[in-house]
Amino acid sequence: MTWAVEATGLKKTYPSKDGEVEAVRGVDLQVRTGEVFGFLGPNGAGKSTTVRMLTTLLTITAGTATVAGVDVAREPDAVRRKIGVALQEAGLDDRQTGRELLTLQARLFGSSPSQAKELAQKQLELVDLLEAGDRVIKGYSGGMKRRLDLATALVHEPEVLFLDEPTTGLDPASRLTVWDEVRRINARGTTVFLTTQYLEEADQLCDRLAIIDGGRIVLEGTPADLKADLRSRRGGEPTLDDVFLDATGRTRTRVAGQVEEVQA
Amino acid sequence: MKQTLILTGRALREARRTPEALAPTLLIPLFFLVVNVGQAGKIFPGKSTPFLHGQGYAGFQLPSSLLVAGSFGSAALFLVEDIEKGYFDRLRAAPVSRVALVMSRLLAESVKSLVLTAVMIAISLLLGVRIATGVGGFLLLLVLTSAWAVVFAGFMQLIALKTRSSAATQSGGLIFFPLLFLTPSFAPRAMLTHPMEVAASCNPVTYIMEGMRALVLGGGDWGRVGLAFAVVAAAGAVMLLLNVRLVKRFD
Numbered sequence A: 001m002t003w004a005v006e007a008t009g010l011k012k013t014y015p016s017k018d019g020e021v022e023a024v025r026g027v028d029l030q031v032r033t034g035e036v037f038g039f040l041g042p043n044g045a046g047k048s049t050t051v052r053m054l055t056t057l058l059t060i061t062a063g064t065a066t067v068a069g070v071d072v073a074r075e076p077d078a079v080r081r082k083i084g085v086a087l088q089e090a091g092l093d094d095r096q097t098g099r100e101l102l103t104l105q106a107r108l109f110g111s112s113p114s115q116a117k118e119l120a121q122k123q124l125e126l127v128d129l130l131e132a133g134d135r136v137i138k139g140y141s142g143g144m145k146r147r148l149d150l151a152t153a154l155v156h157e158p159e160v161l162f163l164d165e166p167t168t169g170l171d172p173a174s175r176l177t178v179w180d181e182v183r184r185i186n187a188r189g190t191t192v193f194l195t196t197q198y199l200e201e202a203d204q205l206c207d208r209l210a211i212i213d214g215g216r217i218v219l220e221g222t223p224a225d226l227k228a229d230l231r232s233r234r235g236g237e238p239t240l241d242d243v244f245l246d247a248t249g250r251t252r253t254r255v256a257g258q259v260e261e262v263q264a
Numbered sequence B: 001m002k003q004t005l006i007l008t009g010r011a012l013r014e015a016r017r018t019p020e021a022l023a024p025t026l027l028i029p030l031f032f033l034v035v036n037v038g039q040a041g042k043i044f045p046g047k048s049t050p051f052l053h054g055q056g057y058a059g060f061q062l063p064s065s066l067l068v069a070g071s072f073g074s075a076a077l078f079l080v081e082d083i084e085k086g087y088f089d090r091l092r093a094a095p096v097s098r099v100a101l102v103m104s105r106l107l108a109e110s111v112k113s114l115v116l117t118a119v120m121i122a123i124s125l126l127l128g129v130r131i132a133t134g135v136g137g138f139l140l141l142l143v144l145t146s147a148w149a150v151v152f153a154g155f156m157q158l159i160a161l162k163t164r165s166s167a168a169t170q171s172g173g174l175i176f177f178p179l180l181f182l183t184p185s186f187a188p189r190a191m192l193t194h195p196m197e198v199a200a201s202c203n204p205v206t207y208i209m210e211g212m213r214a215l216v217l218g219g220g221d222w223g224r225v226g227l228a229f230a231v232v233a234a235a236g237a238v239m240l241l242l243n244v245r246l247v248k249r250f251d
Ligand SMILES: Nc1ncnc2c1ncn2[C@@H]1O[C@H](COP(=O)(O)OP(=O)(O)OP(=O)(O)O)[C@@H](O)[C@H]1O
Pocket: A014, A015, A016, A021, A022, A023, A041, A042, A043, A044, A045, A046, A047, A048, A049, A050, A088
C-alpha cells in the first residue's frame, strides 16, 4: 500500500544565533490513505515544523518524506498539487474578499475562471460564509478567518489535507463547524493530517494519532489502544489527557520504566 | 506565465484598493519638481542656458522627479506584508512557479508605474515642459521610468525576502537618498565639483537620469538614451537573478 504520508528519519535544524535549534530530531510517520491522523504534542514539540516540511514550505535537514506517494524534496510541485494546507497562523490577504481569495486559489490550482467561481461558491456555503463572502477579509472575525482559511485549503479538493491546530481560538460552535467539515471531507476520501492541543478533538476525530515531544515521536496508536495500554499499566479509566501527560512526562505520577528514550 | 498574470491581477486589485499607498507616490515627486524648479529655475534661465536646449528648467528637473516616483518600491512593501501575514506561505504551498511569485509583483509594479508616469508627465506638460523627442520619446520615457521602478522595487524585494520584516524593508528603501542625490540632479555632471562628479559618475542612476534628459530636452544625444536602457537592463538582470535565487531558497 502507498501511504498518504510517510516520513523516515525526518529532521530539521534551524540556524540560530548561538548554534542550531534541533526542532525535529528524527521522526518516522506512516499515515494511511483515508484516515484522520492526529499529531499531538506540547508547545514547541515540533508539530508545526513537521507540517511545514511535509507541505514543502520548509527544507528538510535530513531524512525523507513522501506525501500521496510523491517525494517531498524531489518533486515539491507534484506534492503541492495533491495537498491542501491550513497553517497555524491563517494565511489570508486582508484586502481581498473571501470569494476573491477562494477563486484566486482555485485558479492557481488550474481551474478555469468559471470552474473557480463555482468552487468558491461551494466552499463559501460549506463553511457558512456566504453572507460575508463579498466583504473584504479585513472585517472578518477570528473564527470567520479560520473557517475561510480552511475553505481555502480545500477549494481544489486535495488528496491529503494538513491542518495545523485548526480549532485553536475558536468558540465551541465554530469548533463543531470545523469538526463537521473535517469529517465530511474525510468521508469523501481525503486523508487528514491534523495537529491539535485539544485531546478531546483528537479523541473525537482521529483514527490514529502520534504524540511528539522534544522533536521525537513518543507514542503512536489508536486513541482506544493508547488508553487501554495505560489502563493496563495504571488501572482506572484513563482519558486521552492522561495518556498525553504520561507520554510527555508532564506529570509527577509517572509510571516508572515508561517511554524514556524513544523509538525514532 | 498564466499564473504570473493571475497573481499580477491580484496585485493590481490590491493597489486599486489602497489609493492611500499610491497617492504619495504621485504627490511627493510633484512636490520635488515644483520645489526644485522654484529654487533653481532663475539660476538657469531657459533662453541663455545651453544645456536646456531652449526649454525651461522644469524640463531638466522632470527626470529627477520621475526617478523619485519610481523609487518607492511599493511592490516590496506589499510582498513583505504577504510574508508577515502568512499569505505568502499559502501561495508557496500552491503549485505556482517560484518565479511567478516574484515576477507578478514586479509586473504589477511596472503597470502602476506606467500609469503614474503618464500622469506625472501630463502634469509637467501643464507646467510648460515639452518632450522634445515627440511621441516616440514620450513612450521611451515611460518605459525607462517604469523599468527603473521595477529594478528599484526588485532590489527592495530582496530585502523583503531576506529579512521578512516590513520595518527592515522600509528602511532599505532609504537607499534612494544616495542613489538619487549623488547624481547631477541640479546641473549637468560637468558643472559639479570634482568629488561630486566622481560620485555621480559611479552611480548608475546618473546614466538613467541623463538618458531621460536627452529624451525630454532633445539635443540629439541618442547615445545617452541607449546607455540609460543598457544600465537599467543590466541592473534588472542582476535583480531578477537574485530575486529568483532568494525566492527559491525561501524557507
Ligand atoms: N524559524 C525558526 N527559527 C528557529 N527556531 C524555530 C523556528 N521555528 C520554530 N523554531 C523552534 O523549533 C521548535 C519547534 O517549533 P514548532 O513551531 O514546530 O513547535 P509546535 O509543536 O508547533 O509548537 P506550538 O504548539 O507552540 O505551535 C521550538 O523550539 C521553536 O522555538
